[in-house]
Amino acid sequence: MHTITAIAHPNIALIKYWGKRDTARNLPATHSLSITLNTLETHTSVNFSAELSVDQVYLNKALAGNTFSARVSACLNEFRKLAGIDKFASVHTNNNFPTAAGLASSASGFAALLTAANAAVESPLDLRQLAILARQASGSAGRSLFGGYVIQHCGQQNDGSDSYAEPLFPAKHWPLEVVIAITSEQEKTTGSTAGMLHTAATAPYWQAWVDRSAEDIHAATTAIQQRDFSALAEVAEASCLAMHALMQSARPGLLYWNAATVELIHKIRHLRASGLAVFFTIDAGPQVKAVCLPEAADKVEAALANVPGVLRTLRCSLGAGARVVNDAE
Ligand code: PMV
Numbered sequence: 001m002h003t004i005t006a007i008a009h010p011n012i013a014l015i016k017y018w019g020k021r022d023t024a025r026n027l028p029a030t031h032s033l034s035i036t037l038n039t040l041e042t043h044t045s046v047n048f049s050a051e052l053s054v055d056q057v058y059l060n061k062a063l064a065g066n067t068f069s070a071r072v073s074a075c076l077n078e079f080r081k082l083a084g085i086d087k088f089a090s091v092h093t094n095n096n097f098p099t100a101a102g103l104a105s106s107a108s109g110f111a112a113l114l115t116a117a118n119a120a121v122e123s124p125l126d127l128r129q130l131a132i133l134a135r136q137a138s139g140s141a142g143r144s145l146f147g148g149y150v151i152q153h154c155g156q157q158n159d160g161s162d163s164y165a166e167p168l169f170p171a172k173h174w175p176l177e178v179v180i181a182i183t184s185e186q187e188k189t190t191g192s193t194a195g196m197l198h199t200a201a202t203a204p205y206w207q208a209w210v211d212r213s214a215e216d217i218h219a220a221t222t223a224i225q226q227r228d229f230s231a232l233a234e235v236a237e238a239s240c241l242a243m244h245a246l247m248q249s250a251r252p253g254l255l256y257w258n259a260a261t262v263e264l265i266h267k268i269r270h271l272r273a274s275g276l277a278v279f280f281t282i283d284a285g286p287q288v289k290a291v292c293l294p295e296a297a298d299k300v301e302a303a304l305a306n307v308p309g310v311l312r313t314l315r316c317s318l319g320a321g322a323r324v325v326n327d328a329e
Helices: 066-083 105-119 127-137 141-145 192-202 206-225 229-248 259-273 294-305
Strands: 004-008 011-015 020-022 032-036 042-049 056-059 088-095 149-152 165-169 177-182 278-281 288-292 312-317 323-325
Touching (some): 011 206, 011 278, 032 141, 032 206, 042 105, 056 066, 066 088, 066 105, 066 127, 088 105, 127 141, 192 229, 259 278, 259 288, 259 294, 294 312
Antiparallel strands (some): 011 032, 149 165, 177 312, 278 288
8 A cells, every 4th residue: 555645724613613412422512614724734644554563643744742643543443443444554744834722733634634544445435434533533623624614513313423524615605814813832731622521511601502503503604605794703703702701611711812812802803893804713722813805814914913912924715625635745
């Protein structure tokens, strides 16, 4: 067997996933709706080899730590069961953006891993199976298999067979742009799984958060379908702030923001009030993602770059789903 390389992009949720209805199977308690980005990339090469007695995992050109390697192996174990293969793999995965800082590197990582692994076997799985495996590895990873606007269903079945991501609208339906304001290059202190379990166990507003999910998904889907920026801004900011309020209401509260994160929220709201089509979203980290109409993006980027505490900005459009690439790409 030879080496197969796949590329995947991070996605950011406009309607957020936070919390699990089943921890062992990694089933989300809420639906989520995301956009897949371009520019930011994970490249992952997979080579299944009879010579190996364990999986060998390299992250950003160095041997990966135990936690990361164990997650990759756990994902490959599930893949091997379904794909009927018993060989171990060497895996090289590289991100061109900060790992584990709230930029969804696990999502693009597992989407790229599964896409490469699937292209390396004789009987590939279908996309639904791949989306379920990706979701098992990281709740948001199934969303990075697809481009444009993507929904992750929380599903109701105990076995998770109806909890998968699927595309909603292609990127060209409404090509929004994203400016990411980086406010810290540090890895986050509380990973999303630990944070979600702690939140579900201790936050008093937990059930209200879960109950609201379907309504927010409906509002966001309608806004995207109608290309109604104000309506999307309203529901996306509400979902983001509700998720962070929920985390902060846990005991002890989880606070992923720094001072610059708060400055950026105010700045973006001020820009929108002054007529620029922009809204914010924030994940389990201090970076702020400003989603805007293409004509607003230059002004938004210039304004955010000047906010105290912003280290640098990144610019993305909507991107494609995970795919196999030639080694030259
Ligand atoms: O996929 P995970 O386990 O890294 O969780 C992602 C959680 C958020 O990024 C905060 C929200 C989301 O829906 O992407």
